[in-house]
Amino acid sequence: MENAIQVSGLRKAFDQQVAIEDVSFHVKKGEIFGLLGPSGSGKTTTIKILTGELEQTTGDVCVLDTDASSFDSTQFKSKIGILSDNSALYERLTVYDNLKLFCKLYGAPLERIDVILDDVNLKNDRNKVVSKLSKGMKQRILLAKALVHQPDLVFLDEPTSALDPGNVIHIHRGLQKLNEAGTTIFLTTHDMEEATKLCDRVAFLDNGTIQELGNPDELRFKYSSHDFHIETTTNEKFVLGNDSKNADQIRDLIAAGKVKSIQSDKPTLGDVFLKLTGKELV
Ligand SMILES: Nc1ncnc2c1ncn2[C@@H]1O[C@H](COP(=O)(O)OP(=O)(O)OP(=O)(O)O)[C@@H](O)[C@H]1O
Secondary structure, three states: OOEEEEEEEEEEEEOOEEEEEEEEEEEEOOOEEEEEOOOOOOHHHHHHHHOOOOOOOEEEEEEOOEEHHHOOOHHHHOOEEEEOOOOOOOOOOEHHHHHHHHHHHHOOOOOHHHHHHHHOOOHHHOOOEHHHOOHHHHHHHHHHHHHOOOOOEEEEEOOOOOOOHHHHHHHHHHHHHHHHOOOEEEEEEOOHHHHHHHOOEEEEEEOOEEEEEEOHHHHHHHOOOOOEEEEEOOOOEEEEOOOHHHHHHHHHHHHOOOEEEEEEOOOOHHHHHHHHHOOOOO
């Protein structure tokens, strides 16, 4: 099967509270797929259903050719990695020993530990006791734990939310490297730059339903006004619509050497979300 994840008609209600409704999508093997949405939109609920932590109210879920009834099996768990708000570490053990325990659980070679510690920028902290580390460092150990056994598919619930910009760049590189080696990545994020940079496709979730789904650049183009933003050599700024009448004007301005810059309108993913839902994606 070429899909790593197949979801159709998914609904989850907690008593009267509907968290997600009629959610359908697929994630191809080898893709980086992002689920984007504001707080409370249903991202974590979706991840928890896909990893077997929660049971859906209705709908079908298939992950790595495995039906939800088998998500508890060790064989399935060894093929996926999870970073979620429930991920935990042994605080009194060192960084290395935490990862060693996890490797032993899933039969992963111990040589992977130093490779993954480098990917999450913790190479020099391998012998430190976890309880003495910062929140951002613990987040990176949890990320290493999700990735150390080289899973076929990883679920990352806001992987960089607690990290400083330098470490975000480092982690992004590590995730891209992992993906190039064949791992499918499913992530949630509030960070539109992260989604634009990393994801092959994104889905916008709002109030528990998918509002739009596609490649970030294609979505940005689809929701662009296609206007041109022009700045002249005399620092005048104006906007011209993308039509043949304006093409003549733009050509004349260029011919007269009066154009300092021309930029086409390209909304950010946050702008697209705002257009679709009237909400900021924060
Ligand atoms: N265990 C639960 N019991 C009752 N309601 C819940 C439970 N878990 C989630 N919800 C509700 O389901 C909705 C979706 O929550 P969810 O945690 O999936 O959102 P989210 O998009 O991950 O938010 P955030 O970005 O803040 O983590 C919210 O209205 C939330 O209050």
